[in-house]
Amino acid sequence: MQDTDPHAAASVFATLADWIRLEQAGGVGGRTARQLLAHLGSPAAIFQAGARVLAELVTPAQLRALCAPPSPELVRLLEATQAWLRQPSHHILTLHDPAYPALLAALPDPPLLLYIKGRIDLLARPLVAVVGSRNASMQGKAHAEGFARALSDAGLTVVSGMALGVDTAAHEGALAGAGSTIAVIGTGIDRVYPARNRALAHRIAQHGCIVSEYALGTPPVAANFPRRNRIISGLSAGVLVVEAAAESGSLITAQLAAEQGREVFAIPGSIHSALAKGCHQLIREGAQLVETVDEVLAALRVSPLAMPSTAAEPEAVDDIVLSALGHDPVCIDALLERVGGDAGMLGGRLLELELAGLVEQLPGGRVQRVCR
Template structure:
């Protein structure tokens, strides 16, 4: 199945997903359990009440058995109109293009609303987060780190907030890796409004993604929740300037729970905005002083800048080792004789060139 776009059957397909999304009491975890048990949404809504009760509470099962709520119908009309605009798409949990790293987290969103280059959601990325009230030096560091990482083909992921996020996106746009903005409103809105121009450039050159229904305004509870997607889409999270109670520490905590690496940029012992980073380092985050430190931690140091249309060497021995079946990194290292760091660097270069696909569960498969 492909991302939902405006074709003959999309209204019916999208209606089922939106109906499921708007059933009270059905969040990402319950939705995933229902999908695992019954299959696609039409099968869920046609399931017997007793069977539904085996997966969700009786009160929720009764709501599933009711006709579609008006909000689902209004959202369907709004979403179909939104999908008419170039570059807009909706990804569901059943789509082949759904970001594989998000499938690894405990509560992946049922739907992702995407503006721009949806393929960036599945490319190797690093999240850069930090204070909204960052210092001039902190913002310069965010832009510089992002520019260097993006120049090495790494996608920069952040949250479109003022301060560190803004400059991380700016740096990401300047390199081959591009940038992804994970937002806490509907994908048809921009918050904060001061980043309207930046959001437009990201939609044109990078990617904006949201799990929230179209038209949903900024609400305080949405932003901590969207942080799990910032970390979930990334292979590592870099924190640049964070006070002791910063929201960036939530993202770092979620990253640790999701098995992602956490990096922190140290600062002066007298600086309030360094205290959060120092706390992370004490808790085991990796201290970094340059973008090369991050690349080295990810075994990507020395990888040349690459664009999606760059061709990988056709005669690389690793492609022959891969064959056409999925393999994990340990198996490939044993077969190729390559050190793990060298192997991961070659795999990333091949992935960026479209020759290798990273599958859920840490597997790699040759594409062509």
């Protein structure tokens, strides 16, 4: 919010301050806030309604919270938020703002506020989510980056959660493509979590945008990350799950997407890989199995344009170790039986292949080939 007229800017922020006050009212929550908005029209009308009117709509504890004067903590938050908004490319959208994303507004539980850092115009473009495991394999990261780049090249904006693993690879791939990316985070927008992604967050804010429903200063709280997943899926026309263990948080995003009427896609993996279990579960439950970006684009009715395919193309194999590996995880002893020779020779060759990015070491003394 940058306005050259200080009086107009003050008026706009006064309206926004009522939204923040409503969102921060202890014990009120999003559901009650939306019910009050439906009855009374605006946050300002809620705070002006008086105790007698509000008493018919909320519990006694909620009534006390709504009738209490702004606390010192709230005043400090409002001051910090106003200062934050004065910076370039910083925005806040309320649920009633015409620019609020329509798909998100249609959810049963849309956020009252969206804090945005970066290109707000991306929220009005065709969006697709790419999510997956934080502890992704090299193969999973390669899939995420390759699919995200191709989706970006096709004109889609890629949405993810800026976590380590698949999310990070998806953002990197989208930034490398012709399009861009949106990161939906589970902290205040003035925080970067995980700290390892600080440089990535800076690039996303510069070339894409970062979105949060949480007030400034909100620290990383475990419960907030599953909750933000409804925004990742709610913004998007479809959700692609790249790798997910059986109890992965990515399955929450996929389930929310299905409940929201979005397309759900899953990339299959080896039956021996724990990181493929979640994707296989999704496929059994009706998610579309995809092997190429073109399949995602066709389901979303997006023209593939002219771009390289991310299908795993047959590669010329003249290495005895790669040939023996196949495409499933295998333990070293079993691989040694396949190739013959001695363990020292095999270990040296595996190290060379790992340094070349063609082989990945897995837990439990297993190795797996990486296809790019």
